[in-house]
Amino acid sequence: MSENPTSTPPRDPPPGGGLEAILMVEDNAEVRLMGATLLEEAGFAVHQAGDADEALALVREGLAFDLLFTDIIMPGEMDGVALAAEVRRLRPGTPVLLTTGWGDRAENRDGLELIGKPYRSLDLTRKIRAVLDPPESPV
Template identity: 35%
Template sequence: MSARTILVVEDEFLIRFMLADSLREIGYQVLEAANGDEGLAVLLSGQAVDLMVTDVRMPGSIDGIDLTRRSKSLAPARPVIVCSAHLFEPESYPADAFLPKPYTFAELANVIERLTGEPWQTNSQTRSA
């Protein structure tokens, strides 16, 4: 049985590193992208992604909201969590959840578990883009 895979899209290296490392520690597989363009490339690669966590304001041609829309068009059942210090929750549509920055890792982990279940459960609906 393999762990659920989370794509973390965050341009701030230290935030991305801490999130990815913490998610791995609790049992998730983690893919990382430094901006929306890299995140979209992962989604289009065919790599299994069960959930995406994305920042909104990032360098490149795709922001986190556009990336969320593209993720939903590729795999409507794949949950997306949008994190931002610059938006309010209603502006995060079509995300499944919104976390205002700053947030704690415990808050993020609780939202991920609510949306996907335990790290080791499988869900064939969201396995590929």
């Protein structure tokens, strides 16, 4: 068989979810619904919370999830960075991805990964995969 020189080579499938669950925390209901839809279409299970208090209640009730995806700027006493710190205190090692539409607010994020808003589906799933599957460090 000969190869067709005008055909394009197959591309890797877009990164997506496997069996992972994401706790998505976003105070804007429309943005939360859009983000959850993108994540579900990529194959992730999504649990939603509208603010830090609601998210912490879910965590304290024992919700199983693999990654916290949270907006930085939210109403209430706790922003997304503080929420991430509390979730990591309760569940050490929990991967976290922050998001914000306010670039100037992204500087104070305690070294956590960030994706800016608005985000595209492919960019979001790639970033989540990078946070969930970090490269292994040499021994």
